[in-house]
Amino acid sequence: xxxxxxCITCRPPGDGELHPRPGARLYAxxxxxxxxxxxxxxxxxxxxxxxxxxAVTAPGKWTYVVGHLDPDQHVDDILQFAxxxxxxxxxxxxxxxxxxxxxxxxxxxxxxxxxIKE
Amino acid sequence: xxxxxxCITCRPPGDGELHPRPGARLYAxxxxxxxxxxxxxxxxxxxxxxxxxxAVTAPGKWTYVVGHLDPDQHVDDILQFAxxxxxxxxxxxxxxxxxxxxxxxxxxxxxxxxxIKE
Numbered sequence: 001x002x003x004x005x006x007c008i009t010c011r012p013p014g015d016g017e018l019h020p021r022p023g024a025r026l027y028a029x030x031x032x033x034x035x036x037x038x039x040x041x042x043x044x045x046x047x048x049x050x051x052x053x054x055a056v057t058a059p060g061k062w063t064y065v066v067g068h069l070d071p072d073q074h075v076d077d078i079l080q081f082a083x084x085x086x087x088x089x090x091x092x093x094x095x096x097x098x099x100x101x102x103x104x105x106x107x108x109x110x111x112x113x114x115x116i117k118e
Numbered sequence: 119x120x121x122x123x124x125c126i127t128c129r130p131p132g133d134g135e136l137h138p139r140p141g142a143r144l145y146a147x148x149x150x151x152x153x154x155x156x157x158x159x160x161x162x163x164x165x166x167x168x169x170x171x172x173a174v175t176a177p178g179k180w181t182y183v184v185g186h187l188d189p190d191q192h193v194d195d196i197l198q199f200a201x202x203x204x205x206x207x208x209x210x211x212x213x214x215x216x217x218x219x220x221x222x223x224x225x226x227x228x229x230x231x232x233x234i235k236e
Contacts, residue, residue, distance in 0.1 A: 003232060038232060046182075046227040054230045063181065064164075065226040089216045091142040108183040108226050114121060114156060 002058040003038040004020050004078070006030055006092035012068075022050045026063040026071035030054075030079065047107055056082045059093025077101040102118040120204040122196070124148055128169035130186075141170045144189035148172075151193065155200050165225055174200045179209025183225040195219040218220040220221040 020028075031039045047053040050067035056078075057063040064085065069078060077099035084093035088093030089111070095103065128141030138146075151156045165171040168185035174196075177180040182203065187196060193212035202211035209230075213221065 005229060029232075035140045038120070038125075040232055042229055046224045052232070053224070057231065058227060059231055062230055065228065091190055104151075108171070108173070110175060110181055110183065110228070111123060111158075111160055113175065114158055 001038050002056055002061070002082055002091070003040055004028055004030060004082045005040050005042045005045065005057070007043070007045045007047070007051065007053045008041045009043050010045075010048070010053050012070075013049055022071050025090060026054070026069055026075065029071055029075045032061040034073065034079055034082070036085065037079075043072045048104075053080045053107070054078050055084045056091070058086065058091055060081050060084065061088075063091070064102075065109070066102055066105055067107040068072065068101075069104045074101050094112055119156050120174055120179070120200055121158055121164065122148060122152065122200045123173040123175070124160050125161070125162045125163045125171045126159045126166070127161050128163075128166070128171050128187075130169055130188075131167055135224065137185050139188050142170070143169050144187055144193065146195045147189055148197065148229070152197055152200070155197075155204065168225055170224075171225070172196050174203045174209070178206065178230050179203065179206075180230060181209070181228045182220075183227070184220055184223055185225040186219075186223045199207055 006027040008024040045053040052069040055065045081102045124145040126142040165170040169188040199220045
């Protein structure tokens with residue numbers, strides 16, 4: 001099971017005081033459509049200038065942070081990528097198979113934690 | 119023990135074909151000075167346009183990605199932040215105590231993995 005963290009306070013720069021915030025709408029849409037993923041709300045992924053933001057992770061796998069997500073355009077893209085991440089043993093789906101928005105707006109990735117030394 | 123991942127292929131945009139790469143120099147300096155941290159080289163943190171890049175993480179703690187690191191200027195800053203991260207139970211050192219470069223160049227953060235549901 002991969003975890004999909006979604007920032008619920010995110011609003012794209014310049015969007016003013018939208019209610020509900022775009023991040024909250026993104027979270028609600030993903031929570032409703034992704035019963036097969038662990039969708040978790042977060043208050044800040046520190047990617048504010050490149051929001052809306054989400055991160056995909058799982059134990060022993062790479063973590064990906066994706067930005068510039070529009071709740072009206074990119075729900076399917078982030079869902080597809082999270083399912084590709086879940087299906088790959090290391091959380092490294094083939095680059096060419098990732099949705100275009102994810103290819104162009106991956107903000108950072110972090111390797112799995114090293115095995116604990118004895 | 120916190121892990122400090124350092125991208126060794128990083129070079130700031132426009133820096134051309136420097137040898138060794140700035141990321142490799144950053145890694146070498148950190149590896150030498152941080153015997154108290156698990157310094158691990160990585161080939162790409164997908165933060166290329168905001169490089170050089172490093173990430174601090176530990177089991178059960180928040181993960182931070184920091185960018186725009188200059189191996190000639192910011193070794194002490196990233197070391198100080200990694201030690202603050204190690205000292206804090208959740209990996210969330212007080213914002214005002216973080217080095218200025220880290221405050222201004224945190225690219226993203228990701229929460230610890232949720233507890234596994236039984």
